[in-house]
Amino acid sequence: MMEHEQVEIGADIKSAIESAQEKYLRDKSHRDKWRSIRASGIGDPCPRRIYYMMTEGDLDPISTDLVAIFQEGVDQEPGVRRYLSELGFELLKSQVTASWQELGISGSIDGILEYQGKQMIAEIKTVSPYAWEKLQTIGDFNEGYYKKWYAQIQTYMVLHGIEDAIFILKSKEAKKIRIVPVKLDYDYAESLLKKAEAVRDAVVKHEPPDFLKDNIVECKRCPFFQKLCNPPMDYGEVIPNVEDEELNAKVKEHELLHPSAIRYNALHKEIAESFDGIREAICGDFIIKSKLGVRHMKAQEERDVETVTVKIEKLTEESSD
Numbered sequence: 001m002m003e004h005e006q007v008e009i010g011a012d013i014k015s016a017i018e019s020a021q022e023k024y025l026r027d028k029s030h031r032d033k034w035r036s037i038r039a040s041g042i043g044d045p046c047p048r049r050i051y052y053m054m055t056e057g058d059l060d061p062i063s064t065d066l067v068a069i070f071q072e073g074v075d076q077e078p079g080v081r082r083y084l085s086e087l088g089f090e091l092l093k094s095q096v097t098a099s100w101q102e103l104g105i106s107g108s109i110d111g112i113l114e115y116q117g118k119q120m121i122a123e124i125k126t127v128s129p130y131a132w133e134k135l136q137t138i139g140d141f142n143e144g145y146y147k148k149w150y151a152q153i154q155t156y157m158v159l160h161g162i163e164d165a166i167f168i169l170k171s172k173e174a175k176k177i178r179i180v181p182v183k184l185d186y187d188y189a190e191s192l193l194k195k196a197e198a199v200r201d202a203v204v205k206h207e208p209p210d211f212l213k214d215n216i217v218e219c220k221r222c223p224f225f226q227k228l229c230n231p232p233m234d235y236g237e238v239i240p241n242v243e244d245e246e247l248n249a250k251v252k253e254h255e256l257l258h259p260s261a262i263r264y265n266a267l268h269k270e271i272a273e274s275f276d277g278i279r280e281a282i283c284g285d286f287i288i289k290s291k292l293g294v295r296h297m298k299a300q301e302e303r304d305v306e307t308v309t310v311k312i313e314k315l316t317e318e319s320s321d
């Protein structure tokens, strides 16, 4: 076969498989209305959003990148069961969907594990390297997305009448699992059931629950924001707890990069000054080049321009009082 034919067939197969993948992921990106309150969503801080998920369905299809991440988790689950079995532990009642109609809740547990005569709910979660590092004990599930996992497992425990559970965390990167034990927290589980009842009643009455208070950040990332839901926007107050894992990770990364950015700028300035007027120089493994240029600045009228300066500082005990 000629070289150009090989290139063409390569381009064809690449396009055929990758378009099929795009279609496969797109087909899974639409989320239907919830027929009942899902245990996986009951930990949502906004009951009004749960109401809209049930009455309208998600307005924004999720991105195909996100679908690909979820799907990888789904595909890895059978492997986790096999691995547990190789280790001598069998999950019973896997993927049993149960619904509690009087509360309007449904959910399917990943399994029940029997150990030393006790039954415990088992919930498998395949996790990113970031979550693998972060989630060591149950106390690490108290923020962002993981809070919903905590609410989900508490809901299963209270509804199945089982007081113990385990998260089986599976690293997406390696054949490694971590077990995080969980105890039933009656008060918290009870509050989740009350939330479910309030949403169920709101759906029957066609009256959405109240807006989420004091959390503009959460509202701004909500699919219903300014489409179906227009919460009062009060930017004057401090938002006490932004439960957004992605934003939280960005702020943490910003904190980590900050010193190196300062150091980078200082070093760059020092190096540039040392090589001032030199067109090109080799320094160790690096080549340093200077280029003269002219930047044309348009004359501007004198005027007042509103500016906003964002300062990101690490919280200390003193500042969080």
Ligand code: SF4
Pocket (backbone or CB within 6 Å): 046, 048, 049, 052, 210, 211, 212, 218, 219, 220, 222, 223, 224, 225, 226, 229, 230, 231
């Ligand atoms: S916009 Fe805010 S109040 Fe409205 S549903 Fe979304 S999170 Fe809740």
